[in-house]
Amino acid sequence: MLARFLVAALAGVALALAYEPVAVAYLMPLSLAAYALCTREVRSRAGLAVGLVFGAAFYFPHIYWMSPSIGLPAWLALAFVETLFYGALGAVSPVLQRLRSWPAWLAAAWVAMETIRATWPFSGMPWGRLGFGVVDTPLAPALAYVGVNGVSLLVALMGFLLARVVVSSRGDERRFSLAAVVLVTAAAAAPTFVPWTLATTGRTTVAAVQGNVPGRGDDVLLDVEQLTQNHVDATVALAERVSSGESPRPDFVVWPENSTARDPFEDASINAGIRQAAQAIGVPVLVGAIVDAGEQHVLNEGIVWDPVTGAGDRYAKRHPVAYGEYIPLRSVLPDSLVNSGQLARIPRDMLSGSRTTPLSIAGVKVADSICFDIAYDDGIKVQVDRGAQLLTVQTSNASFIFTDQVEQQFAITRARAIESGRYVVVAATNGVSGVIAPDGTVVDRTQRRTQDVVLETVDLKSGVTPGLEVGEVLRATTPWIAVVGVLWGILVRRRASHADGQPSRAPQAAEPKTPRHDQDLRV
Known part of the structure; x- marks a missing residue:
């Protein structure tokens, strides 16, 4: 597990480097490929731990700007909350990777994670979505076709298909995965030649x-x-x-x-x-x-x-910033906290607009x-x-x-x-x-x-643009797709366990093993 933690941490830092001020967006698929590999064939609780390491290595550097500007406690608290989402995805990643088309299922789950954490808890935090990091790449024109959420899906799919290339045990499967990477990348970059205009x-x-x-x-x-x-x-x-x-x-x-x-x-x-x-x-x-x-x-x-x-x-501003423009749970917080530090600068809560x-x-x-x-x-x-x-x-x-x-x-x-x-x-x-x-x-x-x-x-x-419509559809549907994928993955494990005559449990993290028959896991 130590090796998984180390690779996950390096992958999280690489994802942080994909955004400003470094802005090497091409690191995103590689980072996500490493995330998938580190959360593969482990128990869910191990996947949770690996996901937390990845999330912390990404999000703490990504929003470090909060520490010198808003304050150290705000930075630590917000980065910790956002890290939990990457941990939760890490917990379900091993389940989704039991499915034959797991890169697509895991990509949908990634977008679901991004859209949920962008709105919850309180007003959420949308910083760090994959679709925001492609503005200076050939994928940028795709934003008009599939929106920020759609581009996040494409980048995640590219990364997870790369991971599938690594874990493919047969030559034909590896060639198929490589072809899928090329196809998805080509489709994502195609709008460069036919940009959408209004x-x-x-x-x-x-x-x-x-x-x-x-x-x-x-x-x-x-x-x-x-x-x-x-x-x-x-x-x-x-x-x-x-x-x-x-x-x-x-x-x-x-x-x-x-x-x-x-x-x-x-x-x-x-x-x-x-x-x-x-x-x-x-x-x-x-x-x-x-x-x-x-x-x-x-x-x-x-x-x-x-x-x-x-x-x-x-x-009126639709999304005031929690603990920056209003204080959630103000009535239950101690006066000593509300009336000190940065929170003392918020004597009145800002209301949300609805125009x-x-x-x-x-x-x-x-x-x-x-x-x-x-x-x-x-x-x-x-x-x-x-x-x-x-x-x-x-x-x-x-x-x-x-x-x-x-x-x-x-x-x-x-x-x-x-x-x-x-x-x-x-x-x-x-x-x-x-x-x-x-x-x-x-x-x-x-x-x-x-x-x-x-x-x-x-x-x-x-x-x-189609991007606004597609983005809205993905925001509404990917959480449900992720739920279906997790339930399906649980069912697949139970079927495989019954076929082997073994109790239903995931392989130990220290001794990953390949299923005896590929068809047992294909759906």
């Missing part, structure tokens, strides 16, 4: 304002008045360039999340600043604001602020996402289904500005652009802001910890 229905010019954060740059609450003023100043400066003919006039402007970290309907000075900026530029501004929702709650909203009529259409229709901004239907929302499957699709022509991301990465989280989130956003077939406009408080094309190409982007404005004319798109 119809263009018009064009619009958008400005993304990055006002910058006062002080060191990692605390939006340090000086909330100056934070808003920075965005006002950048917008007014843009208006002056427009008036002089130096820059084209945008149709609307996007400010980031937390560009007003205090309720603009309650704070007169912040309200006046927003009105000044909107009137100077003369077009609607999508403002990122923290808005009071009673004495115990707040909302994180994108508010369409018209230069004449003021505040209008709103989008399903796009915002209407200057005649454009805009699907908005706020920060981590972009990593979840549900918010974008429901807005695209209702006619969204363009995606915007309002984000405040200030807490993570000195970490790799910023680049990881930008890569996720690029994946969403390809999956949805639409341009994405990103506005961040102090980095990284930018515009991303439907093929994932970065049209323009800012540097961190600077005040800057990205101004681009982009196409408006209509229709829904």
